[in-house]
Amino acid sequence: MTDKTQFLALTKSFAKFGSGICLERLQLAITYLSLEAYIESVEKLVITGTNGKGSVAKLSNRILCQAGRSTGLFTSPHFLEFNERFTVNGEHVNYATLNQIAQDIVPHLAKVEATLNEKFGVFEFLYLVALCVFKQQKVELIIMEAGIGGRYDPIRVLKSHFAVLTSVDLEHCDILGSSKELIAFDKIDGCAHGGTLVVGNVDAHLKSKVKAYTKLTEIQCHFNSDVRLEKQANAFNQYKVSLSNNTHFTIAPKTFGQFAEENIKTAISISEVMAKALGFAITADDYTRAIDGFINDGRLSLVCDAPKIFVDSAHTDESFTMLFDSIKQDFPTQHIVILAGISKGRDQTVLAERIGELAQYCVVSKASFKGAEPELLYNKVKNKGVAASMWSDLKQAVEDAKAYAQQHNAIIFVCGGLFFAGEVSAILLNKSNQDIYLY
Secondary structure (H helix, E strand, C coil): CCHHHHHHHHHHCCECCCCCCCHHHHHHHHHHCCCHHHHHHCEEEEEECCCCHHHHHHHHHHHHHHCCCCEEEECCCCCCCHHHHEEECCEECCHHHHHHHHHHHHHHHHHHHHHHCCCCEHHHHHHHHHHHHHHHCCCCEEEEECCCCCCCCHHHHHCCCEEEEEECCCCCHHHHCCCHHHHHHHHHCCCCCCCEEEEEECCHHHHHHHHHHHHHCCCEEEEHHHCEEEECCCCCCCEEEECCCCCEEEECCCCCCHHHHHHHHHHHHHHHHHHHHHCCCCCHHHHHHHHHCCCCCCCCEEEEECCEEEECCCCCHHHHHHHHHHHHHHCCCCCEEEEECCECCCCCHHHHHHHHHHCCEEEECCCCCCECCCHHHHHHHHHCCCEEEECCCHHHHHHHHHHHHHHHCCEEEEECCHHHHHHHHHHHCCCCCCCCCCC
């Protein structure tokens, strides 16, 4: 067996979820793995939120690397290749290292499970693998993306004094709470008492609630509105950036749209906060190099150029709204094809409404993993008066969308969730999709 095969087999041996709240077993595991002193000494940044966590984590990491910081990054989930989740100084960690560390820590986790009569979930296992990798590689600053929340999430045990709340939408309401306010409070609790929080895209009402809640825990709260992006009129996707200290520079990111703009502002905001607190400098050139070269697969990324095919992992009402608003803003006269496939259990109403407003043609299909049957979305789209087709075979759906786009000089946008976006990308790039369906 290869290192990759062994590591993935070991990963799959863990259940998706552990035994209830994970905090006690994680704390004991950290002790058994001799991680306490390392966690105490290293600088930490945790990223929470509904949408944009991965994008902000990756872009913040890229900026901090460009500024000369030694960084380790853990994100979840991956897009096409499993080791995308683990990054040291801007490079994905190889499977040999992941497998060696995973094999080493499993006996310690077994002792914890026996002691507490509890089971670890897969996210907790991967989280501990990441920490052990970062310790081995002597990383000085670690960036950890949260799983679901903050209060009972593995990130809580880091006691991080730097945190980001990217956005808040109704998700996992049975665990986090039934309102945006309760969900925000849960996620904010991933930040240590007395820490510093940067908040991304939230409305004015929630902003007020966040300010009040962070005051109770003496968390210093900043908002990404401290960074201003001014779109340049004569160039596609070029912005003048203005910081609160009167620094100005120009960026030309490869990503576009409202979500990308908010994520860029949030990543710059937390980088500025950390630089000031930790006493290092980030130059305008550092920002330009980091942002202009940033590619985040599956987040409104260009996968093919003839015809143009953009793939996005939008999966909530808020993300669908921002995606379609961005398409309308940046491609106002373009013929649009939507290739959509939503995950099981997701409401399809907003997606169908936005497709009805924008698309000339819609192709509906489903991902192999967790994909909802396409009939309901297909019927909703047809009822909106949009020409549509439906395919049970995703490869045929992709070919149909491409043929229509080529015939009508149209652009294709793919949306409906991470697994759908990943499988479509795998088809377009002639890559295996075998790693997409691991949790």
